[in-house]
Amino acid sequence: MTSNAAILHAESLYVTFPDGDLGLRVLEDISFDVKANEFVCIVGPSGCGKTTLLRVLGGLLEPSRGAVIFEGQALARPRRRIGFVFQESNLMPWRSTVDNICLPLEITGASPEFIRKRCEELIDLVGLVGFEESLPRDLSGGMAQRVAIARALAHQPDLLLMDEPFGQLDALTRERMGTELLRIWEASKSTVVMVTHSISEAVLLADRVLVLSARPASIVLDLSVRLTRPRSLELTYTRRFGDLAAKVRGAIQST
């Protein structure tokens, strides 16, 4: 697959939840493409249906109308080629760091030697050396989220869907995790679709920012972020960054 091909295609997605006579319209006519190796951020007012959209893209929720095409095939149920990072780290509290990370490999039935090797790589990649045997209760929020990211990458999915992965973290940890994520993304060569409610986070991380309107959500802005990579936090002080962030903010406020 060439890097320009669309790995994910959303075709006029509608989602209506049963509620009253008319139903609760959550998503309305959402269409977009995600290219391979692209980093796409989805922002929008809170409660607009960002999480719902992500669940549809991952095959966890069937759209009321429309379709998701993933790697050329209609998506009717979850695929292992799609990895998930949830809002809260969503780790299994009875499993240690390594055991949480290797869960996807256990489920896909990889050999123990492969699991051990892959786990070592991942622990190294997300910077958790020395915490292999720690339980989630002993990890800080940032560390738990690193475990969650490592777990999502374990079986080398082509697409990573992230639902406000840093939403529960404090501002400083959040900034650091953002740049960490960029490094991990560049190293793992995957495609990322990430939901966030932070405009600066979206602009800093993404190749493209999609802005959703208030419910029922539709796309009000599809902004390409042509800032050079690798990106660092200093970028946020530049004029270009400020202009892009202002555009996104304007689009959110206009809805």
Added chain:
Amino acid sequence: MLRGSFMAIWEHRSKSVSGARNGKRQIRYALWTIPLSILSAYLLWEAASRWSGLPAFILPAPAAVARRLWAALQDGSLLRHTSTTLAEILGGLSLGFIFATSLGYLLAKSKTVERILSPYIVASQSIPVVAIAPLLVIWFGPGRISKVMISALIVFFPILINTIVGVRSVPQDLYDLMRSLRATRWQIFTKLEIPAAMPVLLGGLKIGATLSVIGAVVGELVGADQGLGFLINVGRGVYDTTLVYVAVITLVVLALTLFTFVAALEWWFLRWREPPAGY
């Protein structure tokens, strides 16, 4: 008294699993509190039997009970009756546990099954097991099976409820994670549902362990030719109060051992649990 301090220790230990140092301190603490508790109970009993003026067939002296205990151990009768009761307890607890967890899982997973069965389950709980114990003895005979049945019945409900609560408490996000990985039903069951429901499940087993002893003894009191409940009946019949004491003390030891075993199981399985604030 002994039982109280034991429970407190286990409650405490199961909560403060994180600090090994804390645990060691608890054990050292127990090393002198338990003998102290036994000693004071003994002194109180001795004093009461000596100075209360009650006749020995109402309140026998500790030494008399000890002699009776020794005699019952010597002729092997105590061991025989204890092993009968223990077999009934373990049989009842296992049977009740297996049925309660299987049905509980089904009820937790299926609204339809729950709607159909829950009225009967709730209704069945309004019948005191003690009241239908004679019926079960008629049905299953005076042997061990009727006691296993009574014990299983009494254990069933708390374990059933705890299973339902436990399975329902599994976070939806973890189900989503398993679904996104295309985990099979079996993988979801073994890797998610069982460990996630374990805390509540073991809580049910703990209650069940205590109740199973009650069930077995009630069955034996109603009609049996062996077991500690039978021994109590015999002792009462011939006014051998010391024998009743021996049987009751043996039951207490049995119940405590069982409870401690389940508590140890809980401690082992739930080492991952967050110690609550304040410990």
